[in-house]
Amino acid sequence: MFEKYTESAVAAITSAQDISKLMKHNRVYPEHILLGLYQIKYGICAKLFNLYKVNYNELKQEVQRILYPNRVLNPAGNLLFARESREIFRKISHLLDESCNPSVLPEHIFLALLSENESVTKLLGLKGFDINNAKNVLTKLLIKPVSSKSVHPEEYDAETENMPSRILTMLDEDKTKAIFENALAKLSTTGYEILGTEQIVQSILDSNSELKNVMQSFGITLENYNDKLNNIKSRKDEFCGRQIIFTPNAFKSVLLGIETAKEHGSAELKPEHILLGILKNRSGIAYNLIKSFNIDEKDLSNVILKSLEHEINETLVILRFAKEEALKFGTNIVGSEMILLGIIIESYGVGARTLEKLGITLNDARNEVRKIIKNGDRDFDSDPGFSKRAKKVLEIAWENAQKYNKTSINSEDLLIGIISQKSCVAMQVLINLGADTIEIKQGILNELAKTNQ
Numbered sequence: 001m002f003e004k005y006t007e008s009a010v011a012a013i014t015s016a017q018d019i020s021k022l023m024k025h026n027r028v029y030p031e032h033i034l035l036g037l038y039q040i041k042y043g044i045c046a047k048l049f050n051l052y053k054v055n056y057n058e059l060k061q062e063v064q065r066i067l068y069p070n071r072v073l074n075p076a077g078n079l080l081f082a083r084e085s086r087e088i089f090r091k092i093s094h095l096l097d098e099s100c101n102p103s104v105l106p107e108h109i110f111l112a113l114l115s116e117n118e119s120v121t122k123l124l125g126l127k128g129f130d131i132n133n134a135k136n137v138l139t140k141l142l143i144k145p146v147s148s149k150s151v152h153p154e155e156y157d158a159e160t161e162n163m164p165s166r167i168l169t170m171l172d173e174d175k176t177k178a179i180f181e182n183a184l185a186k187l188s189t190t191g192y193e194i195l196g197t198e199q200i201v202q203s204i205l206d207s208n209s210e211l212k213n214v215m216q217s218f219g220i221t222l223e224n225y226n227d228k229l230n231n232i233k234s235r236k237d238e239f240c241g242r243q244i245i246f247t248p249n250a251f252k253s254v255l256l257g258i259e260t261a262k263e264h265g266s267a268e269l270k271p272e273h274i275l276l277g278i279l280k281n282r283s284g285i286a287y288n289l290i291k292s293f294n295i296d297e298k299d300l301s302n303v304i305l306k307s308l309e310h311e312i313n314e315t316l317v318i319l320r321f322a323k324e325e326a327l328k329f330g331t332n333i334v335g336s337e338m339i340l341l342g343i344i345i346e347s348y349g350v351g352a353r354t355l356e357k358l359g360i361t362l363n364d365a366r367n368e369v370r371k372i373i374k375n376g377d378r379d380f381d382s383d384p385g386f387s388k389r390a391k392k393v394l395e396i397a398w399e400n401a402q403k404y405n406k407t408s409i410n411s412e413d414l415l416i417g418i419i420s421q422k423s424c425v426a427m428q429v430l431i432n433l434g435a436d437t438i439e440i441k442q443g444i445l446n447e448l449a450k451t452n453q
Contacts, residue, residue: 004096005104006364008040012106015039017079023064027082030117031063034124037110042359043434044141045106052129062123084117091116098143103367107434111138141432154335154387154425179203179271196247197278197286198229204271211271214303218295228289249284253277262394263386264308265315265409267401272304313408314349315397318342326384329373335387336418336426337369343411350451351411354443358435368429389424393417412444 002010016036020028037045038056081089091112092104113120114135121131180195183203187195205212205222215221246254257277261269278286279297290297309316319334322342326334343351344362386394394409396417401409418426419437430440 002104006106006367007361008043008359008364009104009106009109012036012040012109019060020079023067025067027080028085029067029082030084030088030113030120031067031123033085033088033109034113034120035060035063037106037113040106040359042357042439043106044138045110045434047434048110048129048134048137052124052127054124054127054129059123059127062126066119066123084119088112088116095142103364103371105142105432105434107138107142111135111142114138154333154389176269176271176274179207179274182206194247195250197250197253197281197284198232198289200250200253200274201225201278201286201290202229204275207271209271210307211275211304214300214307215275217303218293218300220290220293220295224293225289228292229285232285232289247284249281253281253284256280259391262391262398262409263319264305265313265319266308267398267406267409270308272308276301276304314346314411315409315414318346318349318351318411318414321345323384329369331373332384333387334384334390335373336389336393336421336424337373337429339390339393339414340418340426340429341365341369343414346411349411350444350447351415353447354412354415354440355435357443357447358433358439360430360433360435364433365429368432369425371432372425372428389421392421393424393426396420412448415440415444 002013005013013033013036016028016032019035020032023032025032035056038049038054038059040046088109089112092108095108095111096104114124114131125131179200180203183195183199186199186202186206190199202222202225205215205220205225254274254277257274258269260276260280261267261273264273266273278284279290279301281287282297287297290300318339319342322334322338325338325341325345326332329338341362343349344355344360344365346352347356393414394417397409397413400413400416406413418424418430419440421427422437430436
């Protein structure tokens, strides 16, 4: 009977049964279910009780008074649902059909109680509860069609995004700043005015860094790189559009490097990220020179990535979980909703603890995602890509981490990114589960305060 009920909805019914037993009643009545809903300390139901200042103990005393004649236990010892409660369950089933919703939420139960049971509405009315307003709120939340489109609502775009607003600040990171200053110095000796990828890689090879050692292990040294560079007679490979401070390929490579940093949970732009951006761009003088060493750029990329992953962080773990969830759903697109699931699965971070306090469980969140994102039937070998909204979530998370001078993006930064995108799928999931941006922000602050104690 309750297989379509979310964990929180089942908890409300279970509480109702326990309350009936404690009151020594012979049936579970709608009034018990009302008290069971009060036990859910989060979501729209709790907000409505708080809004109208409904006191649990006073409500319980009133229920005990109303149901006093039915206090004798059933002789067989079985606790059954009263006829009035079974009518509530039928109403819930109708509401489920009207909302095209596969799962019963506590809000469905509350709306059914307010719509079908006169005793409950009279009881709440005596406590100053606005029945009509509450029904309107619950109806707007629940009775809405779900799109039947099979296309992911967060359009995937594999092309590089526009320049992030803080790119110039990012280039001032200590480690990266030294690379660019050295690259500019090398540029001044060439007679060129625009920085290209070849000067960036030349500067990396001229640095005292682990990244330099990685490239040398592939046979790319400053000396033999310079030998090849000196044979380059034209920079036409660097230009694929209009001239800017960087050559277009250098600019695009830096953007791809920033994207790589975000996807690995770093709030810093490192030379490793830029080199990965050059390799990902697959274009330009530096890329062509690296290829001329007859190495597999994928192997080089993997070695660089492994060196970065020694500094493992929350976001890297979360995004791995997010990609796994996407593949389980039969899609190769990681939307904001998959990042949300990743935050919950990670379970230890501030983001996960905040959601747990709000009663957001993994099963309920997955069910809500499934309503919006239809399960695919394909297996994918390639690494899933991020939707445009997911990339925006990462961008906001990056900016939030930098705002507080953090070196890595944390789960709370990702959660801030999600709630900043009010129309993203993850936010729809949270709203459907009864959470809102104000209490999520406050929850994050509360958890951070505990962590810093």
